[in-house]
Amino acid sequence: MMNDIIVIENLHKSFGEIKAVNDLSIKVKEGELFAFLGVNGAGKSTTISILCGQMTKDSGKVYVNGVDAESANGDYKSDIGVVFQNSVLDKSLSVLDNLKSRAALYGIYEKEFDKKLKELSSLLDFEDLLKRTVGKLSGGQKRRIDIARALLHDPKILILDEPTTGLDPQTRKLLWNAVQELQKKRKMTVFLTTHYMEEAAEADYVVIIDSGKIAAEGSPLELKNTYTGDYITVYGTGEEEIKLLGIPYEAIRDAYRINVANTAKATELIIKYPQIFRDYEITKGKMDDIFLSVTGKKLTGGEI
Amino acid sequence: MKTLRILIYRNIKLFFKDKGMFFTSLITPLILLVLYSTFLGNVFEESFRAAIPKGIAIDDKILSGIVGGQLLSSLLAVSCVTVAFCSNMLMVQDKVTGAAKDISMTPVKGSSLALGYYIASFCSTFIISIIAMTAGLIYISAIGWYISFADVMYILLDVFLLVMFGTALSSVINYFLSTQGQISAVGSIVSSVYGFICGAYMPISSSGEGVQKLVLFLPGTYATSLLRNHCMSGAFDEFEKSGIPSEIVKGMRDSVDCNLYFFDEKVSIYAMYLVLSLSVAVLISAYVIINILAIRKKKK
Numbered sequence: 211m212m213n214d215i216i217v218i219e220n221l222h223k224s225f226g227e228i229k230a231v232n233d234l235s236i237k238v239k240e241g242e243l244f245a246f247l248g249v250n251g252a253g254k255s256t257t258i259s260i261l262c263g264q265m266t267k268d269s270g271k272v273y274v275n276g277v278d279a280e281s282a283n284g285d286y287k288s289d290i291g292v293v294f295q296n297s298v299l300d301k302s303l304s305v306l307d308n309l310k311s312r313a314a315l316y317g318i319y320e321k322e323f324d325k326k327l328k329e330l331s332s333l334l335d336f337e338d339l340l341k342r343t344v345g346k347l348s349g350g351q352k353r354r355i356d357i358a359r360a361l362l363h364d365p366k367i368l369i370l371d372e373p374t375t376g377l378d379p380q381t382r383k384l385l386w387n388a389v390q391e392l393q394k395k396r397k398m399t400v401f402l403t404t405h406y407m408e409e410a411a412e413a414d415y416v417v418i419i420d421s422g423k424i425a426a427e428g429s430p431l432e433l434k435n436t437y438t439g440d441y442i443t444v445y446g447t448g449e450e451e452i453k454l455l456g457i458p459y460e461a462i463r464d465a466y467r468i469n470v471a472n473t474a475k476a477t478e479l480i481i482k483y484p485q486i487f488r489d490y491e492i493t494k495g496k497m498d499d500i501f502l503s504v505t506g507k508k509l510t511g512g513e514i
Numbered sequence: 515m516k517t518l519r520i521l522i523y524r525n526i527k528l529f530f531k532d533k534g535m536f537f538t539s540l541i542t543p544l545i546l547l548v549l550y551s552t553f554l555g556n557v558f559e560e561s562f563r564a565a566i567p568k569g570i571a572i573d574d575k576i577l578s579g580i581v582g583g584q585l586l587s588s589l590l591a592v593s594c595v596t597v598a599f600c601s602n603m604l605m606v607q608d609k610v611t612g613a614a615k616d617i618s619m620t621p622v623k624g625s626s627l628a629l630g631y632y633i634a635s636f637c638s639t640f641i642i643s644i645i646a647m648t649a650g651l652i653y654i655s656a657i658g659w660y661i662s663f664a665d666v667m668y669i670l671l672d673v674f675l676l677v678m679f680g681t682a683l684s685s686v687i688n689y690f691l692s693t694q695g696q697i698s699a700v701g702s703i704v705s706s707v708y709g710f711i712c713g714a715y716m717p718i719s720s721s722g723e724g725v726q727k728l729v730l731f732l733p734g735t736y737a738t739s740l741l742r743n744h745c746m747s748g749a750f751d752e753f754e755k756s757g758i759p760s761e762i763v764k765g766m767r768d769s770v771d772c773n774l775y776f777f778d779e780k781v782s783i784y785a786m787y788l789v790l791s792l793s794v795a796v797l798i799s800a801y802v803i804i805n806i807l808a809i810r811k812k813k814k
Contacts, residue, residue: 262619287621298612300524302531307524314520315620359616 214273215240215367215399216261221270223256223422230256232422234270238415240366241397243390245404245413247501253422254403258371261401262292275366288316291365293373297352298359301345305336305355308344309362316363323362330358334388350381357385361392367399368392375405382406407497416497418504426504430497437503438495440476442468445489455483518626518633525634529601539600542705543593543646546714550585558584558770565766566758576752579658583745584770586650588714590643590673591738595712597642598680599688599704602635606691628685628805632798636681643673660748668744675790676737682797689804713738717771730776733793736786742772743783 216238223231231253238244248254259265261272263279272279274286299308306327313323331337334354344352353373360368370389374382386409393400402413410416410430417427426433444452445465452459452466457479460467470476473492480487529535559581566572608614617627647669654661661669684704691700709715712734718726729735750772753763767773774781781789 264615264618285621287619290619292616292619294612294616296612298616300528300613301611302528303524307527311520311524312616312620314517315617315622317517317621319516319520 213240213276214238215275216244216401217271217273218257218261219271219273221257221260221272222268223253223260223265224268229422231260231267234419234422234424236417236424236427238367238399238401240399241393242414243393243400243402243412245402245410245416246419247403247410247416248419249505252419254419255371256422257419258292258369258401258403262290262369263287288363289366290369291360291363291367292369293353293356293360293371295372295375297344297356299344299352299355302343304341304343305347306340308355309359312359313362318362326362326364330361333391334358335384350377350384353377353381353385354388357388364396365398367401369401371403372405373402374409386412407501411497418501420505426500431494433497433500434494435472438499439469439471440473441493441495442470442476442479442487443491443493444468444487447486447488451486455479455486517622518630521622521626521630522634522637525604525630526638528604528607529634529638532607535600535603535607538701538705539597539642540593542596542709543589546585546589546592546709549715550581550588555581555585561769562766565762567762570757572753572756572758573658575658576660576749576756577658579654579660579749579752580746582650582654582657583661583749584742586647586654587738587741587745588709589646589650590669590741591676591712591714591734592709593646594639594643594673594676594737595680595683595708595734596705598635598639598677599684600701601638602631602681602684602688603691603697603701604634605631605685606688606693606697609692610694610697624805624809628801632681632685632801635684636677639677639681640674643677647673654745658749660752661745662748665744665748669741672737672740672744675787675794676734676741678794679733679737679790679797682794682801685801686797686804689801708734711735713771717769718774719769719771727777730774733789735771735774736781736789739771739774739781740783740786740790742770746770746772 214237216236218234218236221231221234222229234253234257236246246254246257256265260267261274261279267280275289277286279286300311303311309327310323313319313326318326327340331340334357336351336354336358339347339351339355342351344355347355357373368389373389374385377385389400390412392398402409404410413430415428416430416433418425418433426437428436443462443465444467447466449461449466452468455468457468457470460469468479470479476492480490559577562577562580563572605614608617618624651661651666687700691697711729711732713729718729718735718738721729746767750763750767753766754760764773774786
């Protein structure tokens with residue numbers, strides 16, 4: 211049984227009349243990949259800022275690794291590593307200087323630092339960038355250093371605030387593989403906000419937040435089963451036959467796609483019309499469909 | 515302690531590597547050099563020459579030594595403060611780039627951060643000021659050297675105190691800044707105004723009576739006067755030895771702010787040191803209190 215490493219209870223935060231976070235309660239289990247989704251202004255960044263001790267809350271409780279974040283006097287900070295939306299590295303300094311000065315803030319020096327550096331530079335593939343000035347690196351290279359910076363002190367929780375936005379697919383894959391490897395090897399908890407729905411689909415647990423409140427939560431499968439139907443893609447049949455089914459359909463390049471409520475309904479249909487369903491596949495709805503169904507909004511910036 | 519050392523190293527390195535910040539800090543001293551080399555130097559030399567009674571022969575070297583001393587004292591009076599302001603802008607720059615947010619998420623104490631900015635800014639400014647002082651002294655030795663070893667030591671002390679003052683003042687002011695626009699605005703105001711109000715561009719004695727009275731309430735004025743005394747006293751003494759009446763020399767000292775009068779009362783050198791030291795102590799205390807209040811506010 212996994213422990214709850216982050217517990218947020220009845221969190222409230224308002225800015226004037228605007229309720230940025232409205233009675234939010236979430237639990238993140240140790241070692242899981244937790245996806246926190248919402249459109250801009252939904253309350254994600256406010257929640258993260260409160261979680262990291264950057265912002266005071268109006269009411270509610272926040273526990274990090276069993277410690278009350280408010281009364282802990284910052285003692286839990288070593289448990290958290292954060293990768294911000296924008297790089298916070300010193301652009302005029304070299305990669306090595308950046309990592310060295312950040313490691314010192316956690317009391318990591320000399321041999322211990324060298325060991326960490328070797329491990330992270332190999333994992334995130336930046337051994338050849340150590341002497342380069344950060345300002346001269348590409349977006350993807352900077353991101354790798356940002357992640358290394360957040361991992362220098364072996365945090366129990368890695369908070370990734372839209373870490374792959376604007377990166378090329380190859381770099382996104384590299385970063386994502388590294389994060390997943392870390393999560394598995396070190397049993398690190400990853401708290402992710404992202405615009406890329408396929409990244410959220412990899413999560414163990416997903417919370418969708420809208421106007422400061424939880425709009426839906428569960429594992430990707432649970433959410434798909436609850437908020438989207440199944441799709442049956444039928445090949446090698448004509449439109450006249452599909453029309454006979456009497457349910458909405460969509461013509462795609464060389465097939466027809468039928469939307470059904472769930473897998474049971476799909477099975478029922480296939481058994482009833484075996485002459486139509488000779489070549490077919492059943493797929494679950496996508497995370498985008500869930501988001502759209504739950505919030506009535508589309509996440510921007512990501513790919514479907 | 516090790517963390518503080520690495521933080522200081524990071525801050526100093528960032529200042530010297532950030533060409534924009536580094537060169538901005540040198541604008542005011544450069545303006546001063548241009549002013550002196552184009553006309554101020556000649557204007558002052560001519561005015562001193564005009565004040566010498568007819569029949570007394572004065573070595574040109576002494577005149578050059580006085581003007582050189584005036585240039586060096588003006589240069590140090592502005593650079594110790596304007597460079598401190600620019601180097602201390604790093605604390606604002608860190609807020610703009612998000613580095614401050616990142617650093618505050620680490621277990622490092624707020625007091626270490628504040629101290630890190632202060633010491634780094636002090637070191638960067640002191641390094642530049644010492645380079646400027648050395649270059650200035652070499653220049654004076656070439657045109658007319660009348661500065662005693664004791665005066666050189668006093669100049670060093672003046673620079674130390676003035677850098678402490680500039681760093682403390684900039685720490686208090688910069689603490690409240692948080693945007694790039696504010697950095698530019700404060701940087702421009704300090705660079706352009708400080709040279710005038712401390713009496714570096716033009717002696718305070720040449721300003722109107724109201725302005726003279728006003729600037730006597732500013733600690734920077736006394737720092738300029740201390741530097742003037744220690745950079746120019748030897749040459750003025752040489753004037754007296756050459757037979758110029760002491761009343762005339764006193765008038766010359768008054769005209770370049772070696773002597774300051776607080777409501778007709780001459781301010782002694784010791785009083786000037788006291789004003790400057792107390793200002794440093796008050797500003798550092800203010801900086802400490804601001805940081806303590808900020809940490810307490812965060813905890814609430």
